[in-house]
Amino acid sequence: HERSSIIEEQMDPFSLVADELSILADRLRAMVVAEVPKLASAAEYFFKMGVEGKRFRPTVLLLMATALNMAIPKSASGGVIDTLSDELRRRQQCIAEITEMIHVASLLHDDVLDDAETRRGVGSLNIVMGNKLSVLAGDFLLSRACVALASLENTEVVSLLATVVEHLVTGETMQMTTTSEQRCSMEYYLQKTYYKTASLISNSCKAIALLAGQTAEVSVMAYDYGRNLGLAYQLVDDVLDFTGTSASLGKGSLSDIRHGIVTAPILFAIEEFPQLRAVVDRGFEDPAAVDLALDYL
Ligand code: GRG
Numbered sequence: 001h002e003r004s005s006i007i008e009e010q011m012d013p014f015s016l017v018a019d020e021l022s023i024l025a026d027r028l029r030a031m032v033v034a035e036v037p038k039l040a041s042a043a044e045y046f047f048k049m050g051v052e053g054k055r056f057r058p059t060v061l062l063l064m065a066t067a068l069n070m071a072i073p074k075s076a077s078g079g080v081i082d083t084l085s086d087e088l089r090r091r092q093q094c095i096a097e098i099t100e101m102i103h104v105a106s107l108l109h110d111d112v113l114d115d116a117e118t119r120r121g122v123g124s125l126n127i128v129m130g131n132k133l134s135v136l137a138g139d140f141l142l143s144r145a146c147v148a149l150a151s152l153e154n155t156e157v158v159s160l161l162a163t164v165v166e167h168l169v170t171g172e173t174m175q176m177t178t179t180s181e182q183r184c185s186m187e188y189y190l191q192k193t194y195y196k197t198a199s200l201i202s203n204s205c206k207a208i209a210l211l212a213g214q215t216a217e218v219s220v221m222a223y224d225y226g227r228n229l230g231l232a233y234q235l236v237d238d239v240l241d242f243t244g245t246s247a248s249l250g251k252g253s254l255s256d257i258r259h260g261i262v263t264a265p266i267l268f269a270i271e272e273f274p275q276l277r278a279v280v281d282r283g284f285e286d287p288a289a290v291d292l293a294l295d296y297l
Contacts, residue, residue: 014059017059017066020062021058023093024055024062024096024097025049025052027097028097028100029044029048031097031101031144032047032140032141032144039133039137039140042125042133042134042137042140043137043140043141045125045129045137046104046108046120046125047104051120051122052120053104053120056233057096057099057103057200057201057204058096058097058099060205060226060229061092061095061096061099061208062092062093062096064205064222064225064226065093065212068208068209068212068214068222069088069089069092088212091152092208092212094148094151094152095157095161095204095207095208096204098148098161099161099200099204101148102145102161102168102200103200104141105138105141105142105145106168106172107119108125108126108134108137108138109138109172111124111125111126111134112126114255114259116251118250118251119250121247121250121251122250124251125137149161149162152211154211157207157210157211160203160204160206160207160210161204163203164199164203167194167195167199167200168196170195171192171195171196171199172196174188174192175192175196180281183280184267189262189264193231193235196234197230197234197237198226198228198229198231199227199230200230201226201230202223202224202225202227202229203226204226205223206220206223206226208222209222209223235264238256238263238265239265241254241257242254242257242265242297254290254294257284257290258284258290260283260285262280266293266297269296276293276296279292279296
């Protein structure tokens with residue numbers, strides 16, 4: 001029993017990085033303070049305790065750092081090596097902070113685009129403070145993320161994470177502007193999902209490896225791991241949109257289908273029930289079409 005509880009404890013990824021996640025929360029709260037009071041309350045909104053979300057990305061990144069830094073020696077007595085490894089860890093924590101700021105910025109803009117009403121179990125910022133402040137707060141967070149990124153003085157890492165922002169915008173645009181053929185294509189779905197969700201996780205994982213001085217081969221492995229994890233995360237998110245409740249999701253359920261967005265569950269259902277394709281092609285503006293699609297699922 002003792003052994004299995006030790007294994008269980010070691011297997012809980014949050015417990016391994018719990019202390020660091022709490023430091024990250026403090027740092028983020030300090031990093032997102034704006035000068036003008038209205039902007040300050042908007043930017044701080046999702047960094048207050050209780051509305052911090054799952055912190056999935058920082059958790060993965062801190063664990064990635066733990067795994068990749070294992071090969072770096074530590075001396076028992078402290079000294080130059082330990083100072084270097086502490087400095088490395090701090091730089092990797094900074095990647096986790098930047099990643100979370102980019103993520104929250106994208107949520108703020110996404111909720112405006114989708115006219116969302118809830119996020120993380122509370123009113124979304126566009127509802128609480130309006131669309132304009134929501135957009136501006138997202139821009140502000142991106143700016144703070146850029147400043148933190150520049151402080152790392154690593155042009156490859158800057159370029160990776162700057163490209164992620166382009167990917168987020170590209171994925172969102174792909175989602176908004178599909179032709180009927182693209183809407184039912186698994187290839188298109190996976191490309192869009194890479195841009196929208198997996199790119200941030202994969203490129204941040206790669207950044208963690210690059211900062212650790214890992215070889216190009218290991219950096220690509222870190223990238224691939226993040227890519228697959230990101231795609232899997234979005235697939236689960238897509239299924240939860242159908243199976244979850246507003247209370248468990250912290251946002252409205254069935255939101256994808258109501259926005260006419262075709263996700264993996266529908267694509268798989270079309271393979272089994274080709275007649276569903278005609279329902280999808282008609283769009284989901286009609287609530288009866290939503291009900292019909294849900295019957296197939
Ligand atoms: C301004 C950076 C920026 C982007 C603008 C709107 C947009 C372009 C992109 C939207 C990207 C988006 C919202 C993708 C969805 C990713 C996703 C799975 C979000 C939910 O992540 P969770 O469940 O959320 O980890 P929590 O709340 O737990 O952090």
